[in-house]
Amino acid sequence: MIIALNFDMSKESTTLGKEGETIAVDHLIEKGYEILERNFRSQQGEIDIIAKENGFLVFVEVKMYSIGSYGTPLGAIRKPKKESMIHAARTYLLKNNIKNTNCRFDVLAIYRSWKGLSSFDLIKDAFHVS
Amino acid sequence: MLVKVNSAAISGLDGFIVEVEVDSIRGLPGQSIVGLPDAAVKESRDRVKFAITNSGFEFPPGYFTINLAPADIRKEGPMYDLPIAIGMLASSEQISTGKLSETVILGELSLDGGLRPVNGVLPMCMSINGNGIKRVIVPMENADEAALVSEVEVISCENLLEAANFLNGKISKKPHVIDIKALFSSRASYDIDFSDVKGQGHAKRALEVASAGGHNILMVGSPGSGKTMLARRLPTILPPLSINEALDVTKLYSITGLLSSKKSLITERPFRSPHHTTSDIGIIGGGRIPRPGEVSLAHMGILFLDEFSEFERKVLEVLRQPLEDGVVTIARAMSSVTFPAEFMLVAAMNPCPCGNYMDPTKTCTCPSFKVQRYWGKLSGPLLDRIDLHVEVPRLKKEELSEAPKGETSAEIRGRVDKARQRQIERLKGLKVNCNARMLPKHVREFCKLEPDAENLLKSAIMHLKMSGRSYDRILKVSRTIADLEGSENIKSNHIAEAIQYRSMDREK
Numbered sequence: 219m220i221i222a223l224n225f226d227m228s229k230e231s232t233t234l235g236k237e238g239e240t241i242a243v244d245h246l247i248e249k250g251y252e253i254l255e256r257n258f259r260s261q262q263g264e265i266d267i268i269a270k271e272n273g274f275l276v277f278v279e280v281k282m283y284s285i286g287s288y289g290t291p292l293g294a295i296r297k298p299k300k301e302s303m304i305h306a307a308r309t310y311l312l313k314n315n316i317k318n319t320n321c322r323f324d325v326l327a328i329y330r331s332w333k334g335l336s337s338f339d340l341i342k343d344a345f346h347v348s
Numbered sequence: 349m350l351v352k353v354n355s356a357a358i359s360g361l362d363g364f365i366v367e368v369e370v371d372s373i374r375g376l377p378g379q380s381i382v383g384l385p386d387a388a389v390k391e392s393r394d395r396v397k398f399a400i401t402n403s404g405f406e407f408p409p410g411y412f413t414i415n416l417a418p419a420d421i422r423k424e425g426p427m428y429d430l431p432i433a434i435g436m437l438a439s440s441e442q443i444s445t446g447k448l449s450e451t452v453i454l455g456e457l458s459l460d461g462g463l464r465p466v467n468g469v470l471p472m473c474m475s476i477n478g479n480g481i482k483r484v485i486v487p488m489e490n491a492d493e494a495a496l497v498s499e500v501e502v503i504s505c506e507n508l509l510e511a512a513n514f515l516n517g518k519i520s521k522k523p524h525v526i527d528i529k530a531l532f533s534s535r536a537s538y539d540i541d542f543s544d545v546k547g548q549g550h551a552k553r554a555l556e557v558a559s560a561g562g563h564n565i566l567m568v569g570s571p572g573s574g575k576t577m578l579a580r581r582l583p584t585i586l587p588p589l590s591i592n593e594a595l596d597v598t599k600l601y602s603i604t605g606l607l608s609s610k611k612s613l614i615t616e617r618p619f620r621s622p623h624h625t626t627s628d629i630g631i632i633g634g635g636r637i638p639r640p641g642e643v644s645l646a647h648m649g650i651l652f653l654d655e656f657s658e659f660e661r662k663v664l665e666v667l668r669q670p671l672e673d674g675v676v677t678i679a680r681a682m683s684s685v686t687f688p689a690e691f692m693l694v695a696a697m698n699p700c701p702c703g704n705y706m707d708p709t710k711t712c713t714c715p716s717f718k719v720q721r722y723w724g725k726l727s728g729p730l731l732d733r734i735d736l737h738v739e740v741p742r743l744k745k746e747e748l749s750e751a752p753k754g755e756t757s758a759e760i761r762g763r764v765d766k767a768r769q770r771q772i773e774r775l776k777g778l779k780v781n782c783n784a785r786m787l788p789k790h791v792r793e794f795c796k797l798e799p800d801a802e803n804l805l806k807s808a809i810m811h812l813k814m815s816g817r818s819y820d821r822i823l824k825v826s827r828t829i830a831d832l833e834g835s836e837n838i839k840s841n842h843i844a845e846a847i848q849y850r851s852m853d854r855e856k
Contacts, residue, residue, distance in 0.1 A: 274409065307376060320374045320409040347378030347411065348393075 263302030360685030363475030370435030383416030408440030492612030561828030569740030
């Protein structure tokens with residue numbers, strides 16, 4: 219399917235992303251996540267949402283998809299993104315002096331339909347440090 | 349929690365115990381494998397992850413370090429999948445650790461949690477004897493092979509879940525047992541038989557002598573005269589393997605992965621016939637981590653080199669040392685390994701490039717320098733090491749159509765078996781098992797000549813200008829001929845027959 223995008227792409231992406239994160243937070247809270255921080259940044263990385271769930275400290279990456287966009291959420295998490303998240307996660311653990319806690323990386327994919335309805339795909343333990 | 353799981357590895361031909369230590373800390377999720385793992389071991393991380401989740405277990409959180417001790421020996425192959433998975437499950441308390449210290453675990457995992465067979469189970473099981481190990485858990489396909497070692501209990505499992513349930517005491521499994529004697533009781537039946545070959549009584553007799561004493565033999569003859577046919581029928585008249593010999597051969601096949609899951613013990617002497625394009629490494633063995641070559645795979649059996657003079661000279665010359673010593677030592681940067689290589693060399697070649705040299709009916713079209721070059725490939729020292737040289741002439745028309753059926757393999761085998769039995773009794777406790785492998789001092793001790801035989805040998809040596817090695821080889825061959833006849837001492841007719849098998853020495 220071809221979609222004509224005749225307005226400013228970068229602006230559209232940011233708003234889509236911001237909007238997505240708000241929807242994501244709502245969804246995660248609904249799923250029992252306790253949100254600790256949003257948009258945590260380290261020198262070389264960032265994490266969209268940091269939350270607590272079931273004893274785990276969870277680092278969540280939110281991926282927003284409108285219908286017709288390419289790829290799958292896991293395909294979008296490539297090595298640089300992984301490394302950025304791992305770096306940020308390490309910084310967060312160090313800054314807050316968190317030890318002896320099991321951590322997890324989750325990916326939350328949000329699919330937007332034309333009518334503005336969203337469906338979610340929460341991938342728990344999406345990747346490991348290698 | 350720190351968990352130790354026992355596994356095993358192979359270095360050369362011997363196994364040793366590898367301790368798989370698994371521990372985890374809470375933190376970012378991940379696993380690292382240390383202790384000199386090769387690519388297949390590193391990849392086990394991914395297989396283990398899916399095998400664990402697909403078997404209905406929970407993949408444990410935290411950062412895992414898996415250490416394969418001793419850490420200074422390279423670990424290769426996928427046999428650590430199962431011990432790593434069990435270690436991770438035990439570390440996260442999904443498996444009880446009670447039985448782990450007395451159990452060795454081997455096996456490759458598939459993504460669905462099923463177990464796949466691994467190489468080298470027999471030598472690994474042989475090495476774990478003692479060490480406080482009571483049992484070994486192996487994949488189903490390796491169970492027969494592992495059960496050849498009767499000192500350890502063999503538990504065969506189909507998948508990770510079954511192994512976990514066994515370790516948890518949820519199910520009890522009977523140790524897998526195998527009747528080694530029964531494996532030996534039935535001898536293989538062959539579709540081919542010596543009676544298929546018409547004529548060639550002389551060559552058949554030479555092959556009978558060769559297989560009775562384990563001597564090397566070279567057959568020279570024009571194309572289509574039946575050299576290959578004769579050689580292929582050689583396994584049908586070879587004496588049986590003893591249990592210890594069979595285990596040695598099986599060990600070699602186990603580490604090279606040539607053992608089929610249906611036939612756990614090799615009870616027949618191996619017959620290897622590598623093509624003449626085979627490299628010297630292929631023949632002798634080698635590689636970064638040394639693997640046995642054709643000479644070792646033919647251990648206790650036959651190495652048949654068809655078109656002998658078509659092999660590269662380099663390849664033929666590397667045969668010299670194993671022919672003499674019965675072992676090959678392969679040294680590489682990684683390690684130095686000694687493989688056994690007590691084989692019987694059976695070589696076949698044409699007398700010249702066109703194949704008609706010395707043929708009574710056809711004329712040879714080769715210029716003499718070509719014939720010389722053809723024979724030049726075979727060095728003196730190599731020919732010296734071949735005890736029997738025999739010509740296989742083209743059959744005449746009337747022989748082809750009328751020749752009476754020769755002896756069957758079973759008849760010849762009866763004589764060969766008896767002759768070999770005599771040798772085994774005579775050489776009991778000497779580490780050698782056939783006449784061809786006798787050391788010089790054994791030759792002096794056991795090859796007693798009658799006076800006229802001694803005279804004959806002396807004059808033959810003088811007239812035919814034979815080397816010291818030839819002298820020894822003639823004595824060994826005549827000892828075998830005497831054994832075939834059931835004679836205690838070597839008589840002149842035995843010596844005479846042995847001398848006429850050295851035709852290449854005479855021609856030079």
